[in-house]
Amino acid sequence: MEILLVPNELLRQKANRLINITSEDIKIANQMMETMIKAPGVGLAANQVGILKQIITINFEDKENDKRANYILFNPSIIEYSEEKVIMEEGCLSLPEQYANIERPKKIILQYIDENQKNIKKEIDGYEARILQHEIDHLSGILFVDYLSSLKRNIIIKKVKKLKNL
Ligand SMILES: [Zn+2]
Numbered sequence: 001m002e003i004l005l006v007p008n009e010l011l012r013q014k015a016n017r018l019i020n021i022t023s024e025d026i027k028i029a030n031q032m033m034e035t036m037i038k039a040p041g042v043g044l045a046a047n048q049v050g051i052l053k054q055i056i057t058i059n060f061e062d063k064e065n066d067k068r069a070n071y072i073l074f075n076p077s078i079i080e081y082s083e084e085k086v087i088m089e090e091g092c093l094s095l096p097e098q099y100a101n102i103e104r105p106k107k108i109i110l111q112y113i114d115e116n117q118k119n120i121k122k123e124i125d126g127y128e129a130r131i132l133q134h135e136i137d138h139l140s141g142i143l144f145v146d147y148l149s150s151l152k153r154n155i156i157i158k159k160v161k162k163l164k165n166l
Contacts, residue, residue: 002049002050003035003039003093004047004048004049005160005164006095006145006160007157008094010047011094011138012141014139015047015052015138016052016053018055018074021074025053026115028046028055029055029057029115030072032046032055033072035049037059039093041093042058042131043059043060043132043135044057044135045135045139047139048094048138054075055074056072056073056076056112056132056135056136056139058071058072058073058131058135062126062128065126065127069128072114072115073113073114075112075113076110076111076135076139077112078108078111078133079109079121080108080109081107082105084105085104086103086104087101089102090130091144095144096160096163100152100156104133105133107124108129109123110122110123110132145157
């Protein structure tokens, strides 16, 4: 799969909720997982490979807290955010080599369907909560640069356009 870069319009569109999870959707998720690991990235949303379906793949290692995870999410949504917020640096496979500090809630309560069609609801904290908020934003057409001033955002987007033309 090819990862789309800004300003591709598909990155700005809303992904559709899946009514049921088909073997085709699971195939897409597995291909996304491969693409993300190869990139390499810690998360990937289907919009980023040009598919407007609510599918996300996650693969991260948090050495500090001795935590790692590798999983697929269908129809993910955040049903609660902590009041406490934290600032972390974010990057994105659709905006290569660009990073910025972004403030977001520290903890979330996440709901999704896994690859076995099971409904999952869990509280997630720290780095993993950060990745998930970033990826779930993608499904609504939101990019991390949208949290920056328009001046900063435009500078970053221009840099990506330049990278692509090299
Ligand atoms: Zn991203």
